[in-house]
Amino acid sequence: MSSEKRKKIVMSTMIAEDGIKEKKPTQAEVFPVRVFRPRLELKKCKKTYGCYAACPENAIVIEKGFPKINYDVCTGCLICLRECPCGAITEERE
Ligand code: SF4
Numbered sequence: 076m077s078s079e080k081r082k083k084i085v086m087s088t089m090i091a092e093d094g095i096k097e098k099k100p101t102q103a104e105v106f107p108v109r110v111f112r113p114r115l116e117l118k119k120c121k122k123t124y125g126c127y128a129a130c131p132e133n134a135i136v137i138e139k140g141f142p143k144i145n146y147d148v149c150t151g152c153l154i155c156l157r158e159c160p161c162g163a164i165t166e167e168r169e
């Protein structure tokens with residue numbers, strides 16, 4: 076992403092915080108470089124949905140009862156990994 080585009084996105088965030096403009100960019104739009112990504116092992120998943128509830132980007136959806144990560148939205152913050160009580164989420168380098 077060019078620095079000009081990043082500046083525009085950050086500026087629009089600041090405007091949104093003042094209540095002038097509604098739409099905020101997602102974190103993935105502001106910081107598009109992901110170093111680590113979460114990896115789900117569904118065999119270990121006990122369907123607690125802690126990862127789903129904790130994801131700040133709404134990058135996790137539930138499909139057929141199991142969580143699924145949308146990597147187009149995921150920023151790699153790994154909050155889901157910390158919230159999983161079953162060790163079903165690990166991290167891997169991009
Ligand atoms: S790494 Fe962060 S953004 Fe990605 S799925 Fe987990 S909680 Fe959501």
Ligand code: SF4
Pocket residue numbers: 115119120121122123124125126127142158159160161162163164
């Ligand atoms: S937090 Fe872990 S056990 Fe719970 S739904 Fe997510 S991956 Fe499965």
